[in-house]
Amino acid sequence: MPEGHTLHRLATHFDKTFGGGAVRATSPQGRFSDGAARIDGRVLVESEAHGKHLFLGFDSGEWLRVHLGLYGAWTFGDVDGERHLGAPRAPGAERLELERDPDGFVVAPTPVGAVRARLINTGGWADLRGPSACEVITTDDKHAVQNRLGPDPLRSDADPDRAWRVISRSRTTIAALLMRQDVIAGVGNIYRAESLFRAGIDPLTPGRELGRERWEILWEDLSGLLRDGVRDGYIITTRPEDRPDPDAHPVPRPDTLYVCYRTGDPCRVCSSPIASSELAGRTLYWCPGCQP
DNA sequence: AATTTATGTCAAT
DNA sequence: TTGACCTAAATTT
Numbered sequence: 001m002p003e004g005h006t007l008h009r010l011a012t013h014f015d016k017t018f019g020g021g022a023v024r025a026t027s028p029q030g031r032f033s034d035g036a037a038r039i040d041g042r043v044l045v046e047s048e049a050h051g052k053h054l055f056l057g058f059d060s061g062e063w064l065r066v067h068l069g070l071y072g073a074w075t076f077g078d079v080d081g082e083r084h085l086g087a088p089r090a091p092g093a094e095r096l097e098l099e100r101d102p103d104g105f106v107v108a109p110t111p112v113g114a115v116r117a118r119l120i121n122t123g124g125w126a127d128l129r130g131p132s133a134c135e136v137i138t139t140d141d142k143h144a145v146q147n148r149l150g151p152d153p154l155r156s157d158a159d160p161d162r163a164w165r166v167i168s169r170s171r172t173t174i175a176a177l178l179m180r181q182d183v184i185a186g187v188g189n190i191y192r193a194e195s196l197f198r199a200g201i202d203p204l205t206p207g208r209e210l211g212r213e214r215w216e217i218l219w220e221d222l223s224g225l226l227r228d229g230v231r232d233g234y235i236i237t238t239r240p241e242d243r244p245d246p247d248a249h250p251v252p253r254p255d256t257l258y259v260c261y262r263t264g265d266p267c268r269v270c271s272s273p274i275a276s277s278e279l280a281g282r283t284l285y286w287c288p289g290c291q292p
Numbered sequence: 293a294a295t296t297t298a299t300g301t302c303a304a305t
Numbered sequence: 306t307t308g309a310c311c312t313a314a315a316t317t318t
Contacts, residue, residue, distance in 0.1 A: 071300085132310070
């Protein structure tokens with residue numbers, strides 16, 4: 001589930017499980033061998049997310065930048081078993097007996113599949129598969145990446161006015177603008193569709209016709225939805241009263257979402273069939289009845 | 293066993 | 306706008 005909430009969960013998880021200690025880094029697959037050698041043995045001092053980028057800072061002053069792309073995922077293993085953060089993966093084992101080498105570092109299992117990067121410390125391991133980016137960069141490089149990103153509603157330094165300045169001058173549809181990471185960072189196809197539904201906004205509304213008030217509503221709602229996603233580890237946008245059973249926990253799908261993946265299904269609010277179309281290579285979902 | 297699909301982005305047209 | 310990237314699970318043959 002690599003939209004912004006997942007990356008913030010990852011940053012927190014790395015801070016908790018790897019922060020403050022030395023890390024062993026390898027690339028079982030081999031495509032990240034040079035980068036792994038640069039961070040091998042360093043101490044993880046900072047973990048940070050901006051939009052869909054994860055930045056892990058080491059005591060060498062360098063950063064590991066990871067972007068999961070469409071299907072990247074991290075697998076974490078420790079005494080409590082295996083957990084996956086990123087694209088959907090099968091649940092792992094329950095508890096694990098950990099073997100340790102003479103230095104106290106965990107001996108991780110033989111990699112299954114293509115593991116681009118593997119980080120190990122004395123408590124467990126983390127395997128990265130299928131990322132679109134995994135590289136060691138300088139602080140300047142990191143700032144350059146961040147300068148190209150719009151405000152991330154999950155970051156305390158986020159300034160929604162920066163996004164509004166672009167949106168309010170653009171003829172591009174709000175649906176396309178929400179997907180542009182240089183406008184607003186962290187929103188993906190699900191949060192786009194769901195936030196526009198919740199705000200009752202026609203996805204094809206040009207940015208310049210959105211109006212400041214509707215933008216502020218949209219930003220606030222997105223901030224809340226993303227925060228819920230960080231808390232739940234899952235994107236849940238339906239209000240309890242709009243679910244078949246308001247008391248049941250809606251995970252997993254299909255009761256978690258209003259419009260995404262629901263083409264042809266009746267809208268949870270007005271019963272109109274949910275519509276979908278291709279927009280810039282991605283599927284856009286909306287309710288013609290609720291988003292006029 | 294082969295094909296399709298996915299919560300993403302970039303370069304080339 | 307299209308294809309490429311690159312991985313694993315789900316779906317279809």
